[in-house]
Amino acid sequence: MSNSFYITTPIYYINGTPHIGHAYTTIAADCLARHKRQAGFDVYFLTGTDEHGQKVLKAAQESGLSPIEFADQIIPVFKKTWEKLSITYDDFIRTTEDRHKEAVQYFLQQLYDKGDLYSGEYEGLYCVPCEVFWTEKQAQDHLCPDCKRPLEKIKEKNYFLNISKHQDWLLDYIEKNPEFIRPESRRNEVLAFLKENKLNDLCVSRPHTRLSWGIALPFSPEHVTYVWFDALINYISALGFPHDKAKFEKFWPCAVHLMAKDILRQHAVIWPIMLHSLGIAPPRMIFSHGWWLVEGEKMSKSVGNVVNPLDIIDEFGIDVFRYFLLREVPFGSDGVFSKEALIRRFNADLANDLGNLVYRTLTMAEKNFEGRIPELKECELDAIGRDKIMPKIKGLNAAVNECLEKFDFTGALSAIWELVGVANKYVEETKPWNLKKEGKVKELENFIALLIAVIRVVASEIAPFMPHTASKINAQIKDDHVEKGEPLFPRIVKEKTK
Ligand code: MSP
Numbered sequence: 001m002s003n004s005f006y007i008t009t010p011i012y013y014i015n016g017t018p019h020i021g022h023a024y025t026t027i028a029a030d031c032l033a034r035h036k037r038q039a040g041f042d043v044y045f046l047t048g049t050d051e052h053g054q055k056v057l058k059a060a061q062e063s064g065l066s067p068i069e070f071a072d073q074i075i076p077v078f079k080k081t082w083e084k085l086s087i088t089y090d091d092f093i094r095t096t097e098d099r100h101k102e103a104v105q106y107f108l109q110q111l112y113d114k115g116d117l118y119s120g121e122y123e124g125l126y127c128v129p130c131e132v133f134w135t136e137k138q139a140q141d142h143l144c145p146d147c148k149r150p151l152e153k154i155k156e157k158n159y160f161l162n163i164s165k166h167q168d169w170l171l172d173y174i175e176k177n178p179e180f181i182r183p184e185s186r187r188n189e190v191l192a193f194l195k196e197n198k199l200n201d202l203c204v205s206r207p208h209t210r211l212s213w214g215i216a217l218p219f220s221p222e223h224v225t226y227v228w229f230d231a232l233i234n235y236i237s238a239l240g241f242p243h244d245k246a247k248f249e250k251f252w253p254c255a256v257h258l259m260a261k262d263i264l265r266q267h268a269v270i271w272p273i274m275l276h277s278l279g280i281a282p283p284r285m286i287f288s289h290g291w292w293l294v295e296g297e298k299m300s301k302s303v304g305n306v307v308n309p310l311d312i313i314d315e316f317g318i319d320v321f322r323y324f325l326l327r328e329v330p331f332g333s334d335g336v337f338s339k340e341a342l343i344r345r346f347n348a349d350l351a352n353d354l355g356n357l358v359y360r361t362l363t364m365a366e367k368n369f370e371g372r373i374p375e376l377k378e379c380e381l382d383a384i385g386r387d388k389i390m391p392k393i394k395g396l397n398a399a400v401n402e403c404l405e406k407f408d409f410t411g412a413l414s415a416i417w418e419l420v421g422v423a424n425k426y427v428e429e430t431k432p433w434n435l436k437k438e439g440k441v442k443e444l445e446n447f448i449a450l451l452i453a454v455i456r457v458v459a460s461e462i463a464p465f466m467p468h469t470a471s472k473i474n475a476q477i478k479d480d481h482v483e484k485g486e487p488l489f490p491r492i493v494k495e496k497t498k
Contacts, residue, residue, distance in 0.1 A: 004044065013050050013053075014078070019306040034464035042250075086318055095231060116277045125142060126152050128149075158206070161277065194269070205217055205226060207223055232274060290329065292325075327413045359488070368444060373448075385450050409465075419454060423451055
């Protein structure tokens with residue numbers, strides 16, 4: 001079994017700055033990357049930016065810059081945001097980099113040489129802002145089915161990828177590989193789509209006269225590559241395709257492409273067929289999560305309901321934001337973002353549960369044993385310690401692994417918090433102040449040793465989700481003594497009452 005783990009986020013459009021939707025996918029990918037690294041995997045975590053196409057050209061024109069100047073000034077905003085969210089990507093790809101352009105041109109040339117790209121007269125209804133062609137049948141009112149703006153009738157020479165040829169292969173592949181598209185509901189959607197529709201060949205070029213900002217087709221310089229064809233190749237250009245065979249073979253096929261459901265079809269239909277046309281294996285998994293909604297709508301620049309992740313972390317902290325996004329809604333479902341919900345989670349799970357457990361345990365260690373950590377003697381534990389807590393401590397890593405194998409972040413966090421909850425209950429039931437009064441020193445030692453063992457394993461398992469909290473806890477619990485700090489999560493009092 002290979003020890004490598006290649007995980008990607010979509011490459012984001014740069015006509016806006018990152019919002020919490022982009023942060024969500026990137027944080028989820030970061031959590032998995034950290035988790036796999038912690039488990040000893042050789043991880044390659046890729047994110048980046050999608051810089052060609054009409055949208056970027058338009059945004060650049062509006063700011064009076066050339067497209068590349070525009071891109072160069074916005075990339076630092078992306079990088080800074082990911083840095084502030086403690087994103088540990090291994091590579092950040094820009095589609096304007098030479099390594100990417102070369103890979104796209106190589107890809108195109110190979111397809112052309114094989115005869116899988118052919119030229120033809122294209123006539124269709126085109127949505128300029130979305131950069132998508134629609135058929136008469138799809139858009140009978142000549143309005144874009146996605147954005148509802150008027151479509152333009154266009155006739156021009158273009159190049160097409162023969163994707164219809166591979167439809168049966170793809171259908172068969174998806175059917176034989178149940179893990180290829182996740183979650184199940186999305187897999188069923190793609191299967192139904194492929195069964196009910198005959199795929200049209202994909203127009204992979206745009207005449208230079210209509211779109212100047214893109215990668216030129218090597219065999220027809222008066223055309224540039226369609227932005228999606230260009231963008232999807234980032235997943236292999238970042239691995240050094242086609243020249244760096246060692247790196248490519250080490251990490252491809254990709255363990256998982258993460259994205260939201262808006263771009264599932266490009267990833268689950270176009271991309272595997274593009275790869276298959278060149279005899280390259282498809283990614284092992286495509287996981288499509290849900291949308292964060294704000295006031296009932298998908299967040300978008302045009303709706304004007306964008307939440308900036310940097311504002312949230314300034315107010316609540318990085319780990320709180322990461323925790324909230326991954327805990328609040330099951331990965332795959334839609335969620336509603338609100339500060340009230342975040343504060344509720346903060347007070348309940350972080351202040352009352354985890355923060356309290358750490359603070360009270362370290363306080364007891366200081367008060368009773370001058371900060372020394374007593375030795376854990378399993379054979380001397382009481383019934384709750386032995387039967388309820390110890391098995392949970394020993395089983396936590398496996399439980400978290402099992403959940404994260406299924407991208408079940410909420411499940412993994414619930415398993416961790418179940419142990420925190422049991423430990424807090426143990427404190428309330430044991431009443432350590434009585435042990436002290438009754439002079440039961442041995443019992444008190446075991447009790448505190450067990451709580452420290454709980455906190456240690458919790459710190460280790462939350463590290464991929466909340467790296468700073470894990471470090472703070474580890475800094476307070478040394479090998480043989482504790483050094484209590486400030487409470488980790490002081491309660492937020494401005495919670496709204498309903
Ligand atoms: N550039 C293309 C992707 C090319 S990948 C080869 C693109 N870019 S995008 O900037 O629009 O990013 C879309 C992705 O951002 C979604 O698939 C998702 O990962 C993330 N999200 C954007 N808004 C989101 C929400 N409101 N909620 C959850 N995720 C969101 O499409």
